[in-house]
Amino acid sequence: MQNHKILLVGDNPFHGVSHLSQNRARSRDNQISNPDYCAELVKIAIENGADGFMFSVSEITLDIIRALTEKKISIKLYAIAPAASDYVRLASKLGTPGMAIYLAKQIVASGNLKAIFNGFNGVVFQNPAALMKAYLYYEIFRIRKASQSKQAPYCFLLHEIITEMALALNLEWLFKSFVEFMLDMKIKPGFETRNSPLLIDKLLKLGIDASKVVIVAPYNKIGFQMNPSKEECEKALTDIPQTEVIAMSILASGYIKPPEAIEYINGVSQLKGVVIGVSREKHAEDFKIFREALDGGVQ
Template identity: 50%
Template sequence: MSNGNGKVLLVGDNPFHSISHLSQERARVRGDTSTYPESAADLIMTSMENGANGFMFSVSETTLSILREVHKRGAVERLSLYAIVPYAYEYVRLATQVGGIPGLAKRFAKQILVSGNMRAVAMGLKGVTRADPVSLLKTYLTYEISRIKSSAGKQANLSSVLLHQMITDMALALDLDWLFKEYVDFTRKLGVTPGFNTGNFSYLVNKFTEWDVNLREIAIAAPFNKVGFQMIPSKKECEKVLEGVPEPVLIAISILAAGYLKPSEAIQYIGTLPNIKGVAVGVSKERHARETFKLLKEKLNNVYSRNG
């Protein structure tokens, strides 16, 4: 779903995991009420009332419980869901509890079997018996998507599944073009837009162009903000590359530069950029949700309406 001009305004999930890109202390100061499913769902509902039309989240037990709560309130169908996989912290934490990678693999296999997703089971067996990384990738994606749909309901609008920044940027560094191509192909066959969360926007776009990955078929979540926070290699280079993409593909994240920028100046900057598909902003308080998404809806829509 999107607003009238086609932009998606996404509630980000960082506050629900008590994550701050500046410091752990800042995360603690926020308080932890937004980490409870009911409180997080309240924030999403408030955001929706003020212009938000989507939810960007790492797939974890925390966010799945939030989705179940929003679904219970009959509102999940009005959201565009942008899921990021894998949630690295969850798997690292589990690995320490179940005996490392072997224990994690056994737990993962058991969960797939319990889910009853026979397609995932079949692909998983193929991947293991043939040592086939593509089949294992497909198994994992099928499993994670089934978790989302189980929590959000069959009528939920899963718009995109994005590879986590850690996986995306590592695969870029290793020139794993096959991984990106297989991911795009398989995700599109599932009726979901393939996406990539990256901290290296310009490098990703340049490599995808080199590898003939169709930029029109994907979504990219990357930091864009007025002060260049987390924009690698530079704000200028990222802006230059963004101008050259064929159509809106960018979900701008970190637009507030971890709270350094006021929403008004952050949105003013985003409004000057071409090829913006939408933005994702985390909110931790009701007032923050109301003010931020009301401003996004009013100002960002007006900017793009004038430019259009």
């Protein structure tokens, strides 16, 4: 189908994340921390129409990908890095310098020569772009090792914390270097954000071809997490009609019912897809309903 909307499985429940209530996240079944169980949920969602898996790069999700690989499940991967929660825990335990040393040791231990070389150059010549490339090589290496694929991932997105920081500090070099690096790696570059108008404006001002990137941002009927406003977020989409924009938080963490959520998504033609988390088999099976509803809304 020419205008097939992308339907992705999200990993927030696998990390115990609920944007509405932390108590709700804690109350979820303990099985959700089992990689094999999570992999089975992703598998069921794929069988019911999901196109891929969007995940923060962590040992939890890499174990899930390993389990999917063992099950011979071929899946399009949308990676997000860094996994903020992992590095926050490391920093609180080791301190920021200790975390940096730990990461450097992990990069060296990986044996990835490109990561090691860029890391060395970054330190010696105080080159932040080289340091970034070292980190990206390392994360890509981890994903490819887990998935046993030299082509993975399809898309690599910068976590919203990095995106928003780069926007706030006007780190133009970061946007340009990241996009150029990923395109050279034959990976689609992407950005996760809670302020899509600001990001879109920055990309266009930098002359970055927006049709070659993926943007993941909140889009939903009630404007949940849509900054600075629902209206401005929707208006910004008209400037990037060819960009792969994936809507997250479409259910507003359970506040919006699925039929209403899909009706809204289908009504915003510039949105190319959605990402929805799963924590139970019923949620995964419901992807068939989402698939049919999304396809039914395509004109």
